[in-house]
């Protein structure tokens with residue numbers, strides 16, 4: 133965590149020579165603390181002080197990137213325990229695991245659909261991060277080749293050091309750009325060989341131990357061996373121990389600034405004995421601090437809600453996802469077509485827009501600036517009222533677009549209809565359904581029937 | 583080198599609430615439900631007490647609902663015309679307690695009446711010995727009319743009555759006070775609003791241990807992050823000693839999850855959404871589970887398969903683990 137000005141001052145030469153451009157060392161220290169100056173401006177700072185200051189400004193959880201081709205899964209750089217305190221930054225990547233004792237066909241049949249899976253959510257494309265490949269008595273290199281034949285996404289490789297060495301050499305030979313997998317796992321017995329691999333191929337290394345001390349001991353050894361990119365596997369397999377250990381790790385890194393455990397976490401929900409437990413463990417990993425998540429079971433109906441949960445948890449609470457206020461068109465609307473109105477909260481916008489679009493009927497959709505809040509929340513906060521809606525009608529010149537002035541309010545704010553009629557003389561104010569999902573039938577049965 | 587486990591010291595605790603009264607206590611319930619009492623954030627057993635697990639209420643209605651997903655009607659369709667039978671089936675399907683939501687109208691569109699509401703509540707109380715919560719349809723005047731009648735008729739049962747909202751809490755609070763029931767205090771995803779309404783209800787004389795906080799939520803994909811963070815913030819405030827936020831939290835993931843398109847609709851949706859039923863159950867499970875992680879004490883759900891899965895989640899989370 134950042135040092136205070138006084139703490140920094142103690143590390144400076146205290147000669148007040150002014151060469152940094154500030155009148156005193158203390159003034160310079162204050163500017164450094166506020167990140168308004170660079171340490172390099174002082175020519176006299178000692179190497180020791182430099183090292184201390186740099187270490188103190190390093191993020192409490194190291195950013196580790198696993199990549200391949202244009203794809204990246206990043207974890208780390210987090211600064212809070214609860215998302216409202218700031219935000220969670222790096223969304224954990226979901227990896228589907230295959231095993232090397234499966235045939236190449238089986239491996240590809242499992243890995244390919246998951247790797248290619250894309251689902252759209254509020255205009256964002258969500259996908260799986262990549263594939264994990266685990267040794268289980270088969271041909272590890274062949275398994276890696278089989279995956280690489282159908283996917284150019286990032287990999288997590290889980291095997292002993294010899295098999296990993298061969299697989300990493302094979303990946304170099306295949307030669308996908310930026311192919312930088314995460315390798316698992318260094319333990320008390322093999323950490324030297326794993327450290328060698330990490331350095332030789334410049335790849336991040338997972339350390340695995342059942343205790344915090346065991347983990348810290350391993351990361352210190354790997355750091356001494358010259359490795360920086362480390363990932364932690366605390367060996368938990370239930371919800372209760374996952375929550376406990378992930379929370380403790382996060383607190384140690386962020387609150388205690390305990391450097392030996394300042395690394396992202398990898399979770400293995402895929403180790404669960406059944407699919408429901410795997411699913412629950414995945415939700416825990418996403419909500420409670422994992423950086424990489426390894427799953428054994430993939431179906432779209434599992435991946436979609438998990439990916440949406442991840443989006444939701446990692447949304448910046450200070451910046452609700454919004455769409456631009458304005459007048460949106462669906463199916464080339466004309467002057468006779470209805471005008472729907474809702475707020476600029478993106479989830480609201482996309483729910484409504486998808487339904488209007490799906491109805492196949494022409495319509496206008498007026499998006500009022502409700503500061504990114506949903507209909508009910510905005511209404512309760514006074515950000516979506518008759519006044520604001522009327523303002524949007526004028527601002528976006530809706531009257532120039534329609535001759536038949538019909539505006540449809542969301543059913544949740546039916547109470548606004550009287551006021552809106554007063555605000556918009558000449559308009560017919562209608563109350564639509566409470567839920568977006570009911571819009572198509574409303575358009576067909578109510579609006580079109582008029 | 584030993585590592586010091588970081589533990590937080592909290593000055594406050596979640597208040598315990600008792601729902602349902604047994605014959606010895608003046609009711610007819612065969613058991614009661616106790617929630618709350620935690621002295622740490624959710625399930626951090628190593629740091630404080632988690633004396634009671636979160637509980638799951640299954641939501642039933644006083645008549646066959648018009649707008650529930652066909653997937654729900656597959657399960658409940660055979661009992662949906664009889665609140666007693668529905669209550670019994672919900673109990674068999676693992677409910678810890680029941681929520682009866684009263685409809686706005688009867689099947690023919692006539693406004694619901696106090697007589698019908700009382701009849702439905704009586705049937706439920708006879709058919710199942712579980713503690714009961716009863717919520718009005720969500721329209722102030724009718725809510726008051728129906729809930730007052732229910733409250734009188736079930737005096738001493740320690741029901742949870744709702745919905746108390748900022749615009750409409752006085753009548754329901756008064757009748758709950760008069761008849762030894764609890765109330766649910768509902769506000770729109772905001773810490774200060776939640777607190778404010780508890781204060782108003784408490785100012786009328788309602789003891790704090792009979793006020794549950796419903797901070798409301800969106801479903802997964804539809805604003806759950808707001809509900810999630812408001813619950814975390816309320817719980818943090820409670821542990822820091824803010825008495826007006828210390829009530830147990832009640833939340834409605836079932837209602838929210840089952841009204842979104844992902845759960846309601848099986849056809850004409852993107853292929854990437856996958857199998858309808860699998861997705862719908864996962865939607866409800868994910869919404870409920872995430873809210874349990876963020877502090878829910880009572881989750882109200884709708885599908886028995888989701889209920890079973892969330893029960894398994896709760897059971898796992900109640901296992902105390904010492905970090906090492």
Ligand code: SF4
Nearest residue numbers: 148149150152157174
């Ligand atoms: S250049 Fe360095 S020593 Fe000189 S005043 Fe600035 S901080 Fe102090």
